[in-house]
Amino acid sequence: MIASLSEAQCLVGYFAASGSGLASLVASRGDGTSPPKAYVFREVAAAGFTNSWASCVWNFTDVAKVRVQAASSSGLAITQYQGFGPTIARICSEEGLRGLLLPGIVASCMRDLLYSGLSIGMYPAMKQQLFGSETGDIGLLRKFATGIVTGALFSGIVNPADLVKIRVQAEAGRVGPSGLLETGLRAGHPPQFANSVHAFVVMSRTHGVAGLFRGCSATVARAALGRGAQLSSYDHSKHLLKKHAGMKEGVPLHMVGSFLSGLAFATASAPADIVKTRLMADTQGKYRGFADCLAGVVKEGGPLALFRGWTPSAARLAPHFTLSGVLMEQVRSLVGVGYFAA
Numbered sequence: 001m002i003a004s005l006s007e008a009q010c011l012v013g014y015f016a017a018s019g020s021g022l023a024s025l026v027a028s029r030g031d032g033t034s035p036p037k038a039y040v041f042r043e044v045a046a047a048g049f050t051n052s053w054a055s056c057v058w059n060f061t062d063v064a065k066v067r068v069q070a071a072s073s074s075g076l077a078i079t080q081y082q083g084f085g086p087t088i089a090r091i092c093s094e095e096g097l098r099g100l101l102l103p104g105i106v107a108s109c110m111r112d113l114l115y116s117g118l119s120i121g122m123y124p125a126m127k128q129q130l131f132g133s134e135t136g137d138i139g140l141l142r143k144f145a146t147g148i149v150t151g152a153l154f155s156g157i158v159n160p161a162d163l164v165k166i167r168v169q170a171e172a173g174r175v176g177p178s179g180l181l182e183t184g185l186r187a188g189h190p191p192q193f194a195n196s197v198h199a200f201v202v203m204s205r206t207h208g209v210a211g212l213f214r215g216c217s218a219t220v221a222r223a224a225l226g227r228g229a230q231l232s233s234y235d236h237s238k239h240l241l242k243k244h245a246g247m248k249e250g251v252p253l254h255m256v257g258s259f260l261s262g263l264a265f266a267t268a269s270a271p272a273d274i275v276k277t278r279l280m281a282d283t284q285g286k287y288r289g290f291a292d293c294l295a296g297v298v299k300e301g302g303p304l305a306l307f308r309g310w311t312p313s314a315a316r317l318a319p320h321f322t323l324s325g326v327l328m329e330q331v332r333s334l335v336g337v338g339y340f341a342a
Helices: 007-027 039-057 059-071 084-101 105-121 123-131 140-171 196-211 216-244 251-281 290-301 303-307 310-334
Strands: none
Touching: 007 039, 007 105, 007 196, 007 310, 039 059, 039 105, 039 123, 039 310, 059 084, 059 105, 059 140, 059 251, 059 310, 084 310, 105 123, 105 140, 105 196, 105 216, 123 140, 140 196, 140 216, 140 251, 216 251, 216 290, 216 310, 251 290, 251 303, 251 310, 290 303
16 A cells, blocks of 8 residues: 555655644643643654745755765765765756655654754743743853753654664665666665655564664754754844844845854764765675774765765755744744744
């Protein structure tokens, strides 16, 4: 049954389910005279829904990024996928828009629903728990520490979705009449997955539950550094812009803060990001673990190789967080929890 569905059909099902969930939260928010029930859950849901929807828009940048980063460990494919723009052009030329937009998109939604929902939605509560007795603004470093905690704490549980997304995107390509992939990093091989949900099933059977947590250390490192930088820069930029530029809560403030937070995430997480991609796309057992892969990347291309793929990552994260940040603030109001870290 699952194997007969396309990625697009799975995506329609996800949108239907998440839309229904949001509608129920809006309907049960109350009259506004008192905080709604399940307040923290509503914060988590607002962040999860909006980030997962935004990830659909920018999934093509992740497809290109994974192709670039995974190709660098393949001697055959490295000449085919060099640079963000040329890689997008090549995928569109060989596989069409579907080949650029759809691979791994449902896994990406599931990942952001859980991880972004928890790590972003729990940030205000975690900040209150850690530094609630402080008066006034707690400063950038303490906000960064809070983001590191929520980023690291909730990243491990969504590692399977991260792994599935990268494996599906790394094997993506055009399937020919023979049933073999004619393009992509696995050209000449049969496709292993029909869609992201099918990939979860296949990988669970093939690798076991433990195998779904391959690369977990890199996932946690990327999440801690990236989310720490993102949430602290968003929170603090809102504070500074309201204090020194006279801006008020609203779309312009949310857009500026979200854009800056995307650049901060891409930069802080870049080294761990390329290690994570290499580990998760490694089906031959080339790397023994995080440290071995990190050393291998530096040995092959020097320290700057740790930032390979920064451009597609920033090209995805800056507009992604701009869109999701604005949407999240609006949805937070709809479900009765107000503005983020206000």
